[in-house]
Amino acid sequence: GQNIDQPTEMTATEGAIVQINCTYQTSGFNGLFWYQQHAGEAPTFLSYNVLDGLEEKGRFSSFLSRSKGYSYLLLKELQMKDSASYLCAVRGPMDSNYQLIWGAGTKLIIKP
Amino acid sequence: DVKVTQSSRYLVKRTGEKVFLECVQDMDHENMFWYRQDPGLGLRLIYFSYDVKMKEKGDIPEGYSVSREKKERFSLILESASTNQTSMYLCASSFVSRGLAGQTQYFGPGTRLLVL
Numbered sequence: 001g002q003n004i005d006q007p008t009e010m011t012a013t014e015g016a017i018v019q020i021n022c023t024y025q026t027s028g029f030n031g032l033f034w035y036q037q038h039a040g041e042a043p044t045f046l047s048y049n050v051l052d053g054l055e056e057k058g059r060f061s062s063f064l065s066r067s068k069g070y071s072y073l074l075l076k077e078l079q080m081k082d083s084a085s086y087l088c089a090v091r092g093p094m095d096s097n098y099q100l101i102w103g104a105g106t107k108l109i110i111k112p
Numbered sequence: 113d114v115k116v117t118q119s120s121r122y123l124v125k126r127t128g129e130k131v132f133l134e135c136v137q138d139m140d141h142e143n144m145f146w147y148r149q150d151p152g153l154g155l156r157l158i159y160f161s162y163d164v165k166m167k168e169k170g171d172i173p174e175g176y177s178v179s180r181e182k183k184e185r186f187s188l189i190l191e192s193a194s195t196n197q198t199s200m201y202l203c204a205s206s207f208v209s210r211g212l213a214g215q216t217q218y219f220g221p222g223t224r225l226l227v228l
Contacts, residue, residue, distance in 0.1 A: 004154060033216070042116075042202065042219035043155075087155070091215075097168060100217065102154030 004103035011109045020073045028093025035087040083110045116220035131190040135203030142208040144186035148199040193227045
């Protein structure tokens with residue numbers, strides 16, 4: 001079966017660092033996406049990993065290990081505006097038309 | 113900037129009504145998608161389209177249909193709305209022709225539908 005697991009909710013302090021994990025079990029793999037979604041708004045693209053390793057983009061970094069079926073999103077120097085849900089999605093194989101399989105999202109609460 | 117717009121942010125309908133949700137994108141994307149988002153669940157794909165007049169069923173197509181008469185517009189139709197279709201509906205679009213890395217999906221603001 002297809003399964004994406006993320007923690008339901010996390011809390012962190014303004015200025016700190018937080019790591020949001022995502023584990024996946026899918027029948028095929030063609031890349032992993034992270035999206036940010038503020039309450040009541042559209043998901044917006046954060047990062048895409050297809051090879052193992054760390055991709056850094058400003059305060060946000062995303063890591064992938066294909067052999068472990070594992071990714072994390074690292075947020076540094078947390079700001080109040082980072083309070084949002086973070087969605088992990090895996091792109092499936094060609095015979096699924098490369099459809100995205102989505103995790104339920106991790107709600108991140110930032111406290112002052 | 114990619115822009116995906118949806119016809120309504122909030123909609124209240126009665127059971128049995130026919131409901132139309134429209135989505136328009138301005139980036140000449142080939143792919144368009146309709147998802148629903150419910151608390152505690154990941155986004156679930158209802159239908160997608162990779163070209164004008166083409167459509168493919170997603171994971172939960174029952175009770176829905178779609179129409180794509182023009183490249184920029186993708187409509188979701190609830191033939192006879194039911195209370196279990198109360199949800200947030202998200203439209204997205206992406207390229208086909210730029211390789212997998214270029215197929216990032218861009219989302220509209222969503223339509224929150226309440227069926228009474």
